[in-house]
Amino acid sequence: MTTPRNTPAASRRVRANGDGTVYQRKDGRWEAAGYVLAPGNTSKRVSVYGMTRAEALAKLTEKIAASNRGVPVVTAQGSLAAFLTYWLENVAVHQLRETTHTRYTAVVHQYLIPGLGRKKLAKLTAKDVRTWLNELRTVCQCCARGIDAGRNPNAQTNRRPRCCAIGRCCHKRLSPLTLAYIHSVLKSALEHAVREEEILRNVARNVRTGTPRPRRFNPLTAHEARAFLASAQNHRLHALFELALRTGLRKGEVLGLRWEDLDLDDGTASIRRTLQRTGTGGLTTLPTKTISSERRIALPAACVASLHEHRDRQAREKQQAGAEWADNGLIFTRSDGHPIEPSTLTRHFNALLRCSRLRAIRFHDLRHSTATLLLEQGVELVVIKELLGHAHIGVTATVYAHVRLRLQRDAIDLLGRALRNPLEATGEPDDGDDPPLCAAPVR
Template identity: 30%
Template structure:
């Protein structure tokens, strides 16, 4: 078989060096030739070698001028990511790219991207004091976007895979103690707080905030003592319906604003929607006897509120709602939690720490990890196992208290 000749390089009337490189065959059967045009012979040879290497490895980039990184990420976030990701997730991705990628390396052509370009993005985030978890998320966004670009022949490689992934320190779980959890529930009851049962459900069953606020009566069977966690309440951010032509920075002020929705979701009011939990979070869990009575009392109070509201009542079937049936805003729910902690004299904690509390209490009481995983809706047992060291400490403290009770100092066994 004759050895293929190196492409001929010649100087044109424009003073530049030209060459034609055959890198394959087009869909119509004709040769796919790429025109190389450079200022020096060395630059032309470098580009020819690059094309020949791409041909050898089967990673030839599509013909035409490559888009820059900003153009590709905008295309990815507009047309690719929405097919797999929640609209709120895409909004978060777009915000991160706009703040940290576009200003630094957004104008770099995607086929000329180098690992050090991404290093600049991560270093910029680090110097700005961003959390390690945010930097890691940025890396995952770029890795996925560049992988899609590579598969579509827009770039000869995924440079995000050529660098070490940023590391994020594991966040220590800080649940409430058993005494603190009891103090919170007692305070909610004694102060006759509206929707006090919301915190009983959250702490007893370890529901996420969105899952608790998205509970509906048709999915609760008090006779069978089961609760189906099939929905969660989420706030969505509005998008421009005018393609940005209105001139308003905030999409919420756009005259043609739209609310991004996915199949199967329900719009309640404002930007609040009901959506299915992701992954294995959709589950059916048993309700403790004591919590059954709490829910029965809460339902009776809600029936009275409905009678008082009359025609003004908006019936979404929500277990926890305003007096007129409107859904509870996650932000107001957060404020209520903070106020409840202060009233109970308990240290400050996040709403999500209530979920951590339920997990550690279950494990401390000897419930198998697999059962705790099922109750909490963890997709991976390793997440559940992360609570073990905290629960073990709580169990050890409990046994010490039992020991002091049964065998007081100086007493006889």
């Protein structure tokens, strides 16, 4: 085996300053070392290896060429699990809402770390991500995470272990929407690694998971909406349900409204906050979902009247509660003035649906009902976008594409009736007294 010691002097090549060093190791491999650009506009000595001198020299030349272009060398040596933990605790916690951070944390600990956590951050490839997503798509989550086996047979719920715990797979697989969400969390984390120059590129962006079908919702029809409002007439929270249906406010937005946000004389409401239960702060008020969600909306006359009645009722409840009243300025509260739990509002809503004999829907479907009914009445899409507080009009157009398609079909049918031959419509000969088709008004 040829070593640097017995290599003839004539065969040794002299390299210029800055080109690095190439030599043969004792194990027979060739090592090339040189200084390249590192994060923070500093330099760092790196080493590459090859089975031949030319192979090691080519690798070093590639790194030096990238350094000359201003691309820093990758410095991440830790695992993906370590970086995800750092990202959650030091970056995402300051950039995300607490509820969003809680969901991100659950995704990282339930899916990302068990599946990809052992991979080196710098060596993670698009193939690794794609293989992991394909496996995640086909694996039963009940079997993989032991959900069914972890049930306590002595609990009060009487939910005994079944399916995977007794050897019969229930095929509980993740939905396409959940897979897309998991993929988006990984992309967000790796994007921050690129910004901190830990890695050169975001390999998760090179993986295409496909566009999942939007979640189906069940908005109320005009007849069902009238029945819902009629049954809520005698409910203590009648003003809340009417406001949610007529304006499309989110559950947290309507629960977070304060009297100072209303101008009943002008008939307007300012949406500035949302009420949510968080893991650390409990039931607390947070900023709106997005900047566009902070908006000012017009109140229908029916909502103004019901809010006047609700304010009088709240004044009577405050007088009856006396010193036990919790004065927080909220419009919709419990009978003692404390905020209403979002889950409690959901129970009231479901009970109201049962009393009115309407089909079961989510509270958020009231928001979809508002937009659907407005679209069917011919309201412009940009007006609905401002009312609902969507960030972009494309969100409104995508969510309610099926409604717009139905309206297009109605418009085409209307045009077809306008362009229909009068002879085909009446079956009588044309006597020439009717005005020409082009002069007929088209609605």
